[in-house]
Amino acid sequence: MGAESVPRREVVTGRPRTDLAGLPQPRPASAPGTDDTAVTALMRRQLRAALTATALLAVSLGLLPVLLRVLPLARTWPSVPLAVWLVLGVAPYPALLCTGAWYVRRAERNEGDVTAR
Template sequence: MAAATRPPNRPPTREIDEQTDIGEVYMRSLLRAQLRRGLTVLAVVALFLAALPLLFTVEPRLASVRILTVPLPWLLLGVTIYPLLLAASWWLVRAAERTERDFAELVERN
């Protein structure tokens, strides 16, 4: 009796390098995870930016508040936006690195 032949055991890195269907699934999952994280950061930043004008529309007295002769809306837009963008960028880069590291471990393990 002849033994059934098994297809050769191919590592996932080879699947990705040769752009096979399985490699495409691996890459699509990585890109989907990265896109999900990016859209999450975008949503948080957009919500914050949209909330500021709404806040001043709902409570118009805040627009007349001055701190060291600078109107509060200008101060909030000029001072709070940049740390928010910096923090969001830092978190996104760290999350992307973590996702890529997890992906590499998954690929190496298989």
């Protein structure tokens, strides 16, 4: 009566760990054909590209207040909203798109140079 043993309850969350043949093998720490110097050089080139893109955007967007101050249309009252909206609402976007496209191409080229070795 009381001698019957009740099996212990188990929570199953996946396959048993004894079956390792079906699991993917762990990847090596670094990709084949690359070494620490190549990875370090890639990181430096990526950092240089990022800093260049940031500097280009900071200079081009940082000069917008100067452009608004120098703009001759900003001195006449009826044209002020139009000039401000054109400079602030339209001018930054081509600069952002061009800089972003340049950065993506540069980053992919940097990575392609390292993986092509």
